[in-house]
Structures are given as structure tokens and as C-alpha cells.
Amino acid sequence: MTDGLIAIGNEHLSAATNPLGAELTSLRDAEGRELMTDADPAYWTGHAPILFPIVGRLNGDALRLDGRDYAMKQHGFARRQLFELAARTATGATFRLTANDDTRACYPFEFELGVSFSIEGATLTIGVRISNPGTAPLPASLGFHPAFAWPLPYGRPRGDHRIRFATDEPGDIIELAEGLFAARRPSPLDGRDLILADELFVDDALIWDPVASQSVTYGAPDGPQLRVDFPDTPYLGIWTKPGAAFVCVEPWHGHADPAGFDGDFRTKPGVFEVAPGGDWACRMEITLEP
Numbered sequence: 001m002t003d004g005l006i007a008i009g010n011e012h013l014s015a016a017t018n019p020l021g022a023e024l025t026s027l028r029d030a031e032g033r034e035l036m037t038d039a040d041p042a043y044w045t046g047h048a049p050i051l052f053p054i055v056g057r058l059n060g061d062a063l064r065l066d067g068r069d070y071a072m073k074q075h076g077f078a079r080r081q082l083f084e085l086a087a088r089t090a091t092g093a094t095f096r097l098t099a100n101d102d103t104r105a106c107y108p109f110e111f112e113l114g115v116s117f118s119i120e121g122a123t124l125t126i127g128v129r130i131s132n133p134g135t136a137p138l139p140a141s142l143g144f145h146p147a148f149a150w151p152l153p154y155g156r157p158r159g160d161h162r163i164r165f166a167t168d169e170p171g172d173i174i175e176l177a178e179g180l181f182a183a184r185r186p187s188p189l190d191g192r193d194l195i196l197a198d199e200l201f202v203d204d205a206l207i208w209d210p211v212a213s214q215s216v217t218y219g220a221p222d223g224p225q226l227r228v229d230f231p232d233t234p235y236l237g238i239w240t241k242p243g244a245a246f247v248c249v250e251p252w253h254g255h256a257d258p259a260g261f262d263g264d265f266r267t268k269p270g271v272f273e274v275a276p277g278g279d280w281a282c283r284m285e286i287t288l289e290p
Contacts (some may be wrong), residue, residue: 005017006019008093009028009090009119010090010120012030012119013028014027015117015124019083021050022050022115023047023048023049023050024036024047024117024124025047027286029288034149035152035288036146036149038149039147040244043241043244044244046147048144048145049078050078050113051075051078051144051145051254052141052142053141053142054075054141055270056074056256056257057074057180057257059259060262064262064263064265072107075145078097083115084096095115096112098111109132109136109138109139111130111133111134111140112131113131114128122288123285123288124287127282131278132275132277132278132279137275139272140272140274141255143253145248145250146249147247148248148249150240150246152218152219152223152225156220156223159196161196162195163216163217165189165193165194165213165216166192166214166217169192169213172186174209175203176203176256180259181257181258182259188200194206196247198240198242202242205238207236208237209235210234210235211233214230215229216236217289218249225288227286228249228251229287230284232251232253232282233253234252234253235252235270236249236252252270254270254272255269
């Protein structure tokens with residue numbers, strides 16, 4: 001542990017996670033080069049928050065359940081909660097959050113949220129498990145939000161970086177207005193490639209709903225790259241703030257409210273339910289490719 005962070009690693013990768021939010025804050029290669037955001041406060045101080053129990057913004061910042069409104073900020077509360085360190089080895093760590101008075105005030109359910117990190121070879125796997133100890137179905141959404149260094153630390157210019165999708169993505173993407181799903185517009189992809197440029201993000205994130213690919217590769221074509229695998233999540237957001245030294249690749253199981261949505265949270269598009277006594281799990285993998 002360094003400055004409260006939990007460190008894991010092997011000869012290929014090292015990672016550090018903050019128990020506050022169970023948030024990955026650093027991912028370094030074998031030479032110690034940082035692969036994640038510099039967290040410049042002029043742009044965004046996040047690193048890789050876990051989004052739970054919502055992804056994106058709710059209409060009016062209100063979670064509606066059974067005729068009652070609960071105040072809920074964008075991306076939910078998990079990123080602001082202190083997780084318990086449940087297990088740790090040299091190459092792995094597991095964190096756990098359970099319902100408490102603060103969470104029940106805005107999300108009236110019992111739950112257990114487990115987030116695990118493990119490194120094998122040149123791959124970091126982040127796994128999430130949501131358990132429902134209650135007697136009624138547990139409605140939720142879940143998202144990953146890792147911010148990678150742009151440019152990566154391998155000497156290639158920022159303008160040479162792109163994100164390549166594993167399969168064709170012929171559909172339109174979502175356009176946001178004040179953080180809510182507002183309309184669809186043509187995809188900015190060139191074939192399977194998103195050529196990264198600040199002007200793509202002037203209006204907020206690019207969102208594939210749904211995304212056909214289960215992985216993307218990020219970096220300059222002639223340099224080391226990061227492959228991000230997301231086999232369990234049907235949506236993908238890509239986001240930065242123009243001028244920032246990061247780009248986020250965000251696999252989601254859930255998304256922001258459609259503009260004007262005022263229905264019960266259980267009927268919100270992108271929400272799934274965990275059966276009483278049951279579990280729901282997903283994962284993402286980050287692999288450094290030479």
C-alpha cells in the first residue's frame with residue numbers, strides 16, 4: 001500500500017487502486033511508464049470510476065421508484081464510497097461495498113458490490129459482481145470508465161492515435177443534450193477506426209447503442225497499443241475533454257436517461273435486475289500489446 005493505494009503487479013504490468021470508489025488510479029508497463037490519465041484538475045480528476053447503480057445522468061437527477069423521487073448524481077454513488085479491502089495477493093485485490101445509511105437514502109435496496117483486480121501476463125482484468133441479499137429484484141446499471149493517457153507514453157504524436165473496433169459498427173451513435181439521450185447521428189468512424197481529435201468531443205461523449213464489437217484497440221498504429229475487451233456490456237462510450245491528456249473507453253451495461261424520461265427506474269432503458277439471492281457479474285480486460 002502506498003499513500004492509501006493498493007498496489008499489485010508482475011513483471012509486465014503494475015496497477016494501483018484507491019479503496020475510495022475501488023478506483024484504478026495507475027497502470028504502468030514493465031518500464032514504469034504510466035498508461036493512464038494525468039488527472040489534470042483543469043480537465044478531470046477522475047481515473048477509472050466504477051459507475052453504480054446508474055450510468056450517465058438521470059432526468060432531473062432523480063431516481064424514480066414506486067412514485068417517489070430519490071436524488072442521484074450522475075454515474076451514481078459507488079465512486080464516492082469507501083470500499084472494504086476484502087482480499088489481496090501480489091497480483092490481485094478485491095474490494096467490497098455493502099448498503100449503508102448513505103446509499104439507502106438515495107437507493108433503497110440492500111446490495112453487495114464486489115470489484116476485483118487481477119494481473120496475469122500483460123492483462124489487467126477488472127471484474128464486478130453485484131449480489132442481491134434482499135427479497136425483491138434489485139434494479140441497477142453498471143459501467144466502467146477508465147481514462148487512458150493520450151498520447152500513450154511511446155513517443156507517437158497525439159494526432160496519430162486512434163481507436164479500432166473489432167467488428168463493423170454501421171449504426172448511428174447517440175447524441176447527448178445536457179447529459180441525456182437526445183438524438184442519433186451518423187457514426188464518425190472511418191471504416192472500423194475512430195481517428196481521435198479534440199473536435200469529436202466538443203458536445204460530450206460518443207456513445208454506441210448498441211455496440212457490436214466486444215473489444216477495441218487504442219494507440220498509434222505503429223506503436224504499443226492497449227486492447228480493451230468487454231464481453232458482457234452492450235454499450236460503449238468514448239469521451240474526453242478537448243485538450244485533455246486522456247481518452248476514456250467506457251464499456252457500459254446501462255446509460256443515461258432518454259430526454260424527457262420520467263418513468264419508474266425499473267423500466268428505464270439499460271437497467272437490469274438481479275434476482276433475490278442472486279448475483280450478476282461482468283468484466284473488462286486491459287491488455288498491453290507490443
